[in-house]
Amino acid sequence: MPPAIHAEGLVKKYGDVVALDGMDLSVPEGTVLGLLGPNGAGKTTTVRILTTLVRPNAGHATVAGLDVVTQADRLRSRIGASGQYAAVDDHMTGAENLEMVGRLYHLGAGRSRQRARELLERFDLTGAADRPVRGYSGGMRRRLDLAGALVADPPVLFLDEPTTGLDPRARAGLWDVISELVAGGTTVLLTTQYLEEADRLADRIAVVDHGHVIALGTADELKDQVGGDRIELTVAGAGDLAAARHALASFGEVRIDPTALHVTVPVTGGTAALTTALGLLAAERVTVRDAGLRRPTLDDVFLTLTGHEVTAEKEPAR
């Protein structure tokens, strides 16, 4: 079966700024690919090319078997897109927003109205259906925006940072909704800067930096690339950091976060290593506030792969 989304060597330049530099992607039908990367990595540009909003300077891509440039018109009725800026109209009610989208998909008046009702119910917005969107909370707006992307029941869905700016509860609510969709067989390309989000929703994760994919795999595969377990500890004061580094140097590269007083070192040998480490630290008279053994997180993956943290760069998304 051909992949639902396929991109090869996409390049996009804005003046001197190279937003995409040879982006390759392949998403099999019915799976979720998480595009993980910092602001400015090229995630949004990738989505804008795949949803026919911009043309690439080089490379080509197909979605649902249709070329995103030459068959853009036909493609638009087969995709849904929900962006980081909720594309809903403030002055219209939730129902009116969805009906308008239905009309613009040319579903006809009756079918548009019916579809709007179905989606409002599914997204728990029935109570707010006839209120102007202006009064909606951030989470409600995102749910309505996502509902808008689903009006024509598209086989391929693009979600560009669907939960950015939401509070944890609204985020968890949206994750449940997206999980349900995925269970229904929709192919999804999801961009996010939240590792937890990629971990939770995506079948596979593509780590993006400087306009191309630098690593690809399941969350576990990516974590394995970074190595095995690590010891993470918090020391009592800044004066303990150098002693801790000295005590743990035999395990491997010790990473220190001086502001949080965190010390991290990769280990093998599980809990036995932890016991050894604590002994070494006691011998160096390091006061340890908190210590633990843990699997690498996607944060570690990102740091290892790119040399900087996911949220470190603060460039505009386009």
Next chain:
Amino acid sequence: MNALQIVLADGVTITKRNALKIRRAPDLLGGAVILPIVFVLLFAYVFGSMIELPGMSYREYMIPGIFVQTIVTSAQITGYTLTQDLQKGIFDRFRTLPMAPSAVLVGQTVCDALMNVTSIVVMALVGLAVGWRIHTSPLEAVLGFLLLLFFAYAFSWVTAAVALALRTPEVFNNIATIVSMPLVFLSNAFVDTGRLPGPLKVVAEWNPVSTVIQAARELFGNAAETHPQAWPLQHAVAVSLSWSVLILVVFVPLATRLYKRAVSR
């Protein structure tokens, strides 16, 4: 559906959307109803009581000028809303839908036209209340209103193009005022263009705002007794129609191109 049916259907959908917006946004509704009332009353009583015109009421002479001034000024509101839409994600949503791209601007300008019908009706009623009269046949009067609406429709494409070129509401507001003020005041709306100095006189005489105002005055029977000397004002109806057609020919494709450029970034 064929391509034309899609444009029409989508145009209707977008027009409805914009109309709903105007109905629900007090500031926009104020632009269509309150601004015209304020303009007519303000100018009629402030200038209308100060200036005398030989052989006729200055107030009657001035009302067609206020019609056009209001059209030009309230067009800024629609340009402003267009830049606001541009900054939100709604045009991105539109662009990922299988709709006709031109429907966005068609819907916007058709809705502008509906708003202009409203404001012209309001102004005519307020004008009649303060002493403005139509002295011509009903046919000429109808032609006068149609000519105003046609110019207003053409002008909303100019506003759309400027808004799409500037893209941010703040920049648009500043530039729009700088452009629309001279457009209105370098015209025959309130003064006799024949008495302006050299180059200003030529600009004012060819200004489409002047020719439309002169055409409206003729069709409503509010023109001054002394005929203007300038050729464009002597043929005001024909020149006004030509201006409106020319504006459409230039600005419809231009605005459409700017829309595509603005949303494909």
